[in-house]
Amino acid sequence: MSSALNRQNQLSEPTIARLPVYQRIAQEMLRRGTTKTDSKRLGELAGVTPATVRRDLSGLGPLGTRGSGYDVQTLEVQIDEALGHNRHYDVVIVGLGNLGRALVGSTNFLIRGAQIIGLYDIDPSLVGTTLNNIPVLDPREGIMNATIGVICTPAEAAQAAADALVGANIHAILNFSPRVLDVPVGTAVRYVDFSIELQILAYHLTNGTGPLGGGLLRTLGLTTPPVVARPS
Amino acid sequence: MSSALNRQNQLSEPTIARLPVYQRIAQEMLRRGTTKTDSKRLGELAGVTPATVRRDLSGLGPLGTRGSGYDVQTLEVQIDEALGHNRHYDVVIVGLGNLGRALVGSTNFLIRGAQIIGLYDIDPSLVGTTLNNIPVLDPREGIMNATIGVICTPAEAAQAAADALVGANIHAILNFSPRVLDVPVGTAVRYVDFSIELQILAYHLTNGTGPLGGGLLRTLGLTTPPVVARPS
DNA sequence: GGATGTGAAGTAGTTCACAGCC
């Protein structure tokens, strides 16, 4: 496997969540023609301290140059490698409402190495058609095996969708529905819940942290609800 | 202000991010007619330890009953109060592609107390129309004041959208575009980046944590990219 | 008996501060 990875895969969770952010920044810099940067600048843009940036990046191996900083191109590539984008990921999406369709059509959603191979919806007027040349199938007739399953159904249908994904031997689920899912141990579920994001912002507005209460808003390490074992 | 809040607003960031999850679980329980629960069950469903649940909830005041657990209804209400949902939030959305429209149409997106008051898009065929009885306006003619601004534009337009929101004196931004935003100190930006979520899942698949490498996947405390100060 | 709420202990993550290198 790649050299950056076998160094040690003890990247901490917060670090893992920040690496894609640094990568985004690096991509933006490349787009603008910036070829060099440093931990101070990266920290400003990512909203973390320079020390944290250096600590995070040092986990990928020594990719900076003392005295001058980081090469943006190298940064981009090394983070890609550390996150495992040399692998290939097959993605299926269940639920083709506005959100599901937005994901299919979005160029932003897919990471390098990921490909949407199947779409699922129970709406008979959709089943049998294609979207972006990807076939739309009925999830009740079984789901094809894939690496990652994405749930975009309404809340009521989310658990059934999860069951279908689990039945297809899919062990990683990205859940956009506002339901807590019941899945077997060993299945990773990551929740993206829009209203929770709103709630967190709202909390900061109401309480001291935010601009209404004054002070530099610097809420580092916000945690998102994660992953799960089977409830007893 | 509310009794639960002035106890002390020293809820930690991880706690704040978990409270909405407990609330979701409580709502689901109510829907199913469950009126009592305990930290063990809540922990299973939320993917955290019972001790963490108790520690989190104790921050809202003593709302459990020793020996029997928590009243689900009380839980739901108290979390609502702690998160500041007795306040009113005006929300504007900039960018009405599939994602923007999904948010407008979704019953899941809005939290109690929040209301979408304005929609913005530069597409001339949309400006002047209404969506869900909310008028669609041109952001280049200025944005109305609101509590929270939501950016759903393509990446290229995100910074302009942010500038317009800042110009409207909006200090809290939920950014769904994959761009790092440049905003003044004192403006809270929360990033929801779909591809970052995919990347984090992908990392766990590639590395030991996930089912491919075996072991109980229990990635607690995943942090999402947060908030930002003005780059120098 | 049983589950909360919480000091105390343990663990993880961040920041400091500086040696090392360009």
Next chain:
DNA sequence: GGCTGTGAACTACTTCACATCC
């Protein structure tokens, strides 16, 4: 001179374990 990479100090969060109360 300047910025990285990192041991050491610090801070924050989690978990343990139990006294407390229903």
